[in-house]
Amino acid sequence: MAKGIFITFEGPEGAGKTTVIKEVYNRLQQQGKYSVLTREPGGIRIAEKIRTIILDNDHEEMDGRTEALLYAAARRQHLTEKVVPALEDGAIVLCDRFVDSSLAYQGYARGLGIDEVLSINEFAIDGLMPDHTIYFDISPEAGLARIAASGEREQNRLDNETLQFHKDVAEGYRLVQKMFPKRIQPIDAGGSVEEVTETVWKTVASFIS
Numbered sequence: 001m002a003k004g005i006f007i008t009f010e011g012p013e014g015a016g017k018t019t020v021i022k023e024v025y026n027r028l029q030q031q032g033k034y035s036v037l038t039r040e041p042g043g044i045r046i047a048e049k050i051r052t053i054i055l056d057n058d059h060e061e062m063d064g065r066t067e068a069l070l071y072a073a074a075r076r077q078h079l080t081e082k083v084v085p086a087l088e089d090g091a092i093v094l095c096d097r098f099v100d101s102s103l104a105y106q107g108y109a110r111g112l113g114i115d116e117v118l119s120i121n122e123f124a125i126d127g128l129m130p131d132h133t134i135y136f137d138i139s140p141e142a143g144l145a146r147i148a149a150s151g152e153r154e155q156n157r158l159d160n161e162t163l164q165f166h167k168d169v170a171e172g173y174r175l176v177q178k179m180f181p182k183r184i185q186p187i188d189a190g191g192s193v194e195e196v197t198e199t200v201w202k203t204v205a206s207f208i209s
């Protein structure tokens with residue numbers, strides 16, 4: 001049985017999750033808290049390989065159900081190899097995206113059905129849902145504008161979806177929040193990096209105190 005705390009970070013493209021989660025992880029390290037920073041899809045060798053297959057711009061023919069199953073497969077391996085052992089060791093596990101991404105992106109935006117995608121993920125996660133989820137609340141337009149402004153990142157197959165797809169992702173997340181109101185805590189992600197980091201830090205601190 002897990003002894004640690006499993007915290008996931010969710011939101012649309014460019015919401016600032018990766019930027020802020022790194023800072024939160026650094027602060028936990030400075031405080032001497034045993035913490036693990038990881039991401040989905042990825043975090044371990046096999047899941048990073050699956051990530052490359054899913055996000056490759058050249059794989060435009062990928063079927064929606066194949067996509068959902070690949071995310072679930074990467075998740076299963078990541079959980080068994082990294083997340084569960086860390087939780088059993090008492091770590092605070094910070095994970096950049098998890099099952100709610102599948103529900104919003106594949107379940108709602110791809111039109112596979114939130115319940116259907118939850119059902120294949122139930123097999124993958126075998127009962128392990130996050131203790132807490134922080135949702136970075138920002139419009140898809142603002143998130144995509146941040147990515148465009150930075151010019152640092154190569155656009156992947158999901159980034160390159162239509163604006164309507166990203167609006168559907170946001171609507172999907174809204175429905176997922178209604179399904180899990182106690183677990184998912186929205187924060188305003190529209191401020192500066194410093195402002196959002198402070199909000200997230202305070203929220204994480206409230207989970208671990």
Ligand SMILES: Nc1ncnc2c1ncn2[C@@H]1O[C@H](COP(=O)(O)OP(=O)(O)OP(=O)(O)O)[C@@H](O)[C@H]1O
Binds near residue numbers: 013150196
């Ligand atoms: N609060 C912020 N204000 C302005 N720019 C930001 C803010 N947070 C992050 N950025 C910038 O926006 C871009 C996207 O940020 P980041 O990669 O952290 O987002 P993300 O939520 O992880 O996105 P994705 O899920 O698409 O990978 C980066 O260039 C980052 O420097």
Ligand SMILES: Cc1cn([C@H]2C[C@H](O)[C@@H](COP(=O)(O)O)O2)c(=O)[nH]c1=O
Binds near residue numbers: 039040041
């Ligand atoms: C876990 C997960 C992710 N996605 C999408 C969301 C993003 O477009 C990419 C991951 O890229 P990031 O830069 O690391 O955020 O994958 C998804 O559609 N379904 C999922 O389950």
